[in-house]
Amino acid sequence: MTVATRSVVTAALAAAVALAGFVDPRAVVAAAGLLVLLFAVGWPTLGELPMPPGSSAVVALTGVGAVAAVWLVGDAPQLSALAVVMASALVLAFVNELLRRDGRERLIESVSGTVAGSVVALCAAGWIASGALAEGESLVVVGALALAVGSAVAALPVPRWLSVVTVVAAAAAVGALGGAAVPGVDLRVGALLGVAVGVLVAALDSLFDNFVVLERRTPALAAVALPVAVSGMVVYIVGRVLVG
DSSP: OOHHHHHHHHHHHHHHHHHHHHHOHHHHHHHHHHHHHHHHHHHHHHTTOSOHHHHHHHHHHHHHHHHHHHHHHTTSOOOTHHHHHHHHHHHHHHHHHHTOOSOOTTHHHHHHHHHHHHHHHHHTTHHHHHHTSTTHHHHHHHHHHHHHHHHHHTTSOOOHHHHHHHHHHHHHHHHHHHHHHSTTOOHHHHHHHHHHHHHHHHHHHHHTTTOGGGGSHHHHHHHHHHHHHHHHHHHHHHHHHHTO
């Protein structure tokens, strides 16, 4: 998958989250679950982990468990349940290593890579937690739209430094416009949301720029889902601090 294709797919996923936030909270849950599964399928290959099936299972269970835990909390925007989910992920990561029959080579890399993937998958639950905040639906829509536009701009064939500037500027502009347009989110909050997700997109785009493995479809799935999943927690933090 080329860099431009990955950027466009990421933009499409972010747009899907924005649409889900506009339609129904249950649609956001479904979108977050899809992000988790896409990321879980590709993460072990992207991270070159020695036992891909087991690592994928741990990451998927962690992400789905986080989404379910936050959804079951209801209207209270609390993430305390995620501590239990993450603790379970650590246990599962070690169980995954115990099940290996290959001599357990690269043990530390395998455990750390699986746990790192679980943290990313857990962040997808931030989209659901954001929806439970005051004016949460508006936060989800504005944050996801800014992410979608920033990701789409990242597909432009321009020098790296210019790409960083344009991605952040475009995401900030869309966030500000969205914040001014929707109720409950003002221009300042929308702009800050846009800057936050824009910086994330630009940083990950630069990080993955020379990853040859991303030419393959499976690891590319993780790369396109990663910024959307992590942005869920970014939107939650900004919304929690500035909106409440």
